[in-house]
Amino acid sequence: MSDGTLATHAGRPTLEEVARVAGVSRATVSRVINGSPRVSADVLAVVEKAIAELNYVPNRAARSLVARATMSIALVVPEDAHRFFGDPYFADVVQGISDRLDDSDYVLNLQLTHPSSPSEKTRRYLLGGNVDGAIVVSHHSGDHFLTTLSRALPVVFGGRPIGEAAKDSDYYIDVDNRLGAVAGTQHLIDRGRRAIATITGPPDMPASVDREQGWREALRAAGLPDHRVAHGDFTEAGGIRAALTLVDTYPDVDAIFVASDLMASGALLALEERGLRVPEDVAVVGFDNSKYATRGKVGLTTVAQPAQEMGVVMADTLLRLLAGEAPPRVTTLDTHLVIRDST
Amino acid sequence: MSDGTLATHAGRPTLEEVARVAGVSRATVSRVINGSPRVSADVLAVVEKAIAELNYVPNRAARSLVARATMSIALVVPEDAHRFFGDPYFADVVQGISDRLDDSDYVLNLQLTHPSSPSEKTRRYLLGGNVDGAIVVSHHSGDHFLTTLSRALPVVFGGRPIGEAAKDSDYYIDVDNRLGAVAGTQHLIDRGRRAIATITGPPDMPASVDREQGWREALRAAGLPDHRVAHGDFTEAGGIRAALTLVDTYPDVDAIFVASDLMASGALLALEERGLRVPEDVAVVGFDNSKYATRGKVGLTTVAQPAQEMGVVMADTLLRLLAGEAPPRVTTLDTHLVIRDST
DNA sequence: GTGAAAGCGCTAACAG
């Protein structure tokens, strides 16, 4: 304990100790750790042995300090926790992000923020250089702070960001919502339906707008009317309300293209409530291909989007940005129709 | 650019620059930042002004390095993302944790891991001193690595941990599952039910075991039989299967105490499928008081547990542990019965 | 190929 030169301590081993054990300099150990080619084979072996013996793990803080990088990225969720966790779409996206990051040295910092105004702490955190980049996952994006965030650090959005502040230098991953909606609606048309309604998402989300537009396009191309519209909010309860409104307002409706499975799930409940059979009386197409599509008694035909892959690509895009590469600014993944019992 | 003494740089301001602008030493600035009382009012003002002007934010890495603390805590989710995000209970817990942490200097690192075996990266991360503490949220806890984790750093569990490795030095937040189950079952008895079954959770989770035990106790105390048991897995589909088994095996069943709302939601579906009315033919009591309790056509009577508050307390307990305090090792929150239409 | 030395931005004794 009073040894003046060789203190035996309990804490985690440092690079210096590894160097001592291996009988080399710290610089060499550092080279080994960082996979530098300028190390001879035998020295490499000795150092690696010492690392293994001591169970050495580099100190992140020290590394960050000199590298001027935090090696962590923020997962910003500008959404009520219930809306977020309640939607299987997000579960997949997060899983994808997490999966991709597992292969990197970055870690994920969860930032749950109020949709319309991130807390002061979150703002400072994000702007204060505490993360190297951020991934913003939400359908929403009218928020000023968030659209402005990309001026301060690399940001990748899940879904096309909107708002006056959205710059065309923003990176985002999206699916072709319009085309997916066209496919879903066209399927309804092909099934012989003629009075096709839609339940949209909130008007301030690009995904909502694009899906509604796709629905409209398909209808117009077929010479069918496109006035049967009800607005939802991407929740099951909202789907119930919208479907009720729809069947009450347009008793002749024989099909509904719903902008999300969760809302479609609600619509199915509402139709049953009104004594309408699916698909006999009313055919229903959802969007997402989430677990809600197979949860009810009637399997939901739906426009599948590769949510998990979107998460992977979001993370990958950010990683490439951080690596100084030039990933595509916009990545659009494909949707495909999954046909079940509801049509 | 070739100015040898006063370089004007673009990067974030450092403490040193603040000191220069304020005309004081770095130590003084550091004192101001850390709220030391040993600073005169006027100096304080000058420094704060400089900080504001420069928009200075302390460098986390540098701070961590000297403080030997990362100021970040891990949120370990040893669960499939779908199971996790699909259960509103977790949404509330995470929201609570996030809320509590918002009032602290700690940030949350999300660690999605495979239930049975965390990735090598996660292990190294958790054990490598990259976080100051961890919160493990899951019903599961038989996993060896996780129960062993508390030997390496402060850990707080959501729900009582089990397994041979669980030490009685583990910190955890829980509700009194047994008592809650007793209350739910007693309510059924009070309603005049006599053939009361139960749908349990997985047998490897303490919450499942305790709730089943509570159900059994209430029944025995009332001199009622306790053999009508079916096992579920805390998913809706599992609830459907279990309920079907139950009514087919025991046609006389007139009530079911279900260990979670999600499963109860499935049970409701199954009962309807079998043409049984709720509550006339079969009364149902759930557990959680999550959104699933009010989602279906019949409101679910359920044992409410304060999920969000549990999250708050989990975070709070860990924070106190990190602060060197001695928070209660076990915190048990109360449940209460919420009566709706299903009983 | 390897080591010596300097420094990332901050905090913490220790003087004064």
Place this chain on the structure above:
DNA sequence: CTGTTAGCGCTTTCAC
């Protein structure tokens, strides 16, 4: 109350 002096653990020129 305030400044000076050392590092925290790591990477990185720059010599050899």
